[in-house]
Amino acid sequence: MMWNKVLILALIVVVVGLATAAALAPAWQQNPYLGKYLPLAKDIILGLDLQGGVHVVVEAQDTPESRVTPDKMQQLRAVIERRVNQFGVAEPVIQQQGDRRLIVEIAGISNPEEAVRSMVKTAYLEFKTEDGKTVVTGADLKDAMESKDPTSGQVKVDLTFTAAGARKFAEATAANVGKHIAILLDGQVLQNPVVQEAIPNGKAQITGYQSLEEAHNIAILLRSGALPVKVEIAEKRAIGPALGADSLDKSKHAGLVGVVAILVFMLMYYRLPGLVADFALLIYTLIVLVIYVGMHVTMTLPGIAAFLLSLGIAVDANVIIFERLKEELATGKSLRSAIDAGFKRAFTAIFDSNATTFIAAIVLYFFGTGPIRGFAVTLGIGIVASMFTAISVTRWLLHLVAASGLVKNAKAYGA
Known part of the structure; x- marks a missing residue:
């Protein structure tokens, strides 16, 4: 077992966990010293339809x-x-x-x-x-x-x-x-x-x-x-906001239930790669959140829809990758070779689908107005972030897990 790889994995889990708490946990607002800056989610600008x-x-x-x-x-x-x-x-x-x-x-x-x-x-x-x-x-x-x-x-x-x-x-x-x-x-x-x-x-x-x-x-x-x-x-x-406080809370709960359902499905169906994908999706969410705050993106109802759509695109990319990974493992390839081959075979399909969606977002931005442009901006940010996490982050994490020797059984990788 490569203990240095295990330590790196543990460090990544801790850092991402702390970053998630810093970005999303509402408890930070009560802190007299850090409440001004954290959680990061409170700095997202809400549109007219969400705050009136x-x-x-x-x-x-x-x-x-x-x-x-x-x-x-x-x-x-x-x-x-x-x-x-x-x-x-x-x-x-x-x-x-x-x-x-x-x-x-x-x-x-x-x-x-x-x-x-x-x-x-x-x-x-x-x-x-x-x-x-x-x-x-x-x-x-x-x-x-x-x-x-x-x-x-x-x-x-x-x-x-x-x-x-x-x-x-x-x-x-x-x-x-x-x-x-x-x-x-x-x-x-x-x-x-x-x-x-x-x-x-x-x-x-x-x-x-x-x-x-x-x-x-x-x-x-x-x-x-x-x-x-x-x-x-x-x-x-x-x-007042187009979506009342009660409806907004219900939408948040519905979105949370949907996200949890996706995470559970990925874990149950794809096992260890699914767990890695769930972790990569968490990193994806943090990346998108930081971009929203840094670019002063205004979050509207269409923007929320675009974020959820881009999240689905990110999940879809992982599904394509893991299906190719299972096929490569079924041919008898080693774990590391199967990971490389699976990502290589999946890249074209992922790139083509994301490129066409990104072109659609560009068209909406230049020819749309108001909320439509906001939808296009949010969708474009999500597409770029999902491509990065699916092709780079997920692949790097899978290689790190494989190199650590924590799990050697090919069945744990969906084979």
């Missing part, structure tokens, strides 16, 4: 300066989508209703009232001279970032102009040394500083904010651009 949110109907209004047109509605949708996304909201639902309305549904925001106010704020930025001439506008803005001076503690928004905007600003400041140039947002004066000297570097600052959060919200508005038309809130209401 805010439903807002925005209606565009005609003004003497700007009338509502199809082009203006497209611009309005783009600006609102940029604003909502920069508030950290994942997969918002934004769709046009009729000629003048946009329906916006936002999930899981900490301050819905502030988000709605920021969403419909015009955010028209102007720099005006003492004689009322507008020299630079938000259209000349390249970037806006909030910051805090480490020495004075002053909160400010740093503005960077485009090349054309920098030229305008340089000319305006050079021509108005010793005079005021006011900074206005939606017609309200934010600052009215005196120009000390020409500013040729295309940078400016807005100060006077009470908090970094306030400056952050203004920076978001300036980066996303001004609304092309005036808008009003036609409707605003809180919405």
Whole structure:
């Protein structure tokens, strides 16, 4: 018996067990030190259908300066989508209703009232001279970032102009040394500083904010651009999750029962390889969970369906491999040779089936919208992870078990 292999196996079991507890066990939330970080599953972002949110109907209004047109509605949708996304909201639902309305549904925001106010704020930025001439506008803005001076503690928004905007600003400041140039947002004066000297570097600052959060919200508005038309809130209401708490709990229990049934079937039918496959599926789940958290994937009902589908694909890959393994053992090959031959024979079928499903996920992502794209992303992640665990992890674990000498009877491998 190769004791070093046995020790490696034991170490792997312990590490994966601890990782599973760290990622999934809810008891970690009670820990005053680690509860902020663990369990990892609590960091998965839930979509509107799982946690509810805010439903807002925005209606565009005609003004003497700007009338509502199809082009203006497209611009309005783009600006609102940029604003909502920069508030950290994942997969918002934004769709046009009729000629003048946009329906916006936002999930899981900490301050819905502030988000709605920021969403419909015009955010028209102007720099005006003492004689009322507008020299630079938000259209000349390249970037806006909030910051805090480490020495004075002053909160400010740093503005960077485009090349054309920098030229305008340089000319305006050079021509108005010793005079005021006011900074206005939606017609309200934010600052009215005196120009000390020409500013040729295309940078400016807005100060006077009470908090970094306030400056952050203004920076978001300036980066996303001004609304092309005036808008009003036609409707605003809180919405509950499409799947109630009771139904969600029942779905979790049903999913758990299904997963346990799969694990038991693999163990009973394929014996030792089935046990290895169950362990590999646990590793697969951890890999997918880490990817979800790292990529800030939003979990929705379609996303859950995609995860379960990808789990089935992972099981199917193991079934193909183990059937080939049984066939190779039946021909009288040694255990290690049978493992290599079984994986080699199964690879083509596994790769082809996963490749076609992955192509379908790509098509859904590029041609779908909203929840369909979320389904495609979740499915694609699951396919890649299942291929890795089935072809690499399961094979490595089987070789490790075989090399350890813990089980030498070919019948334990399904022969």
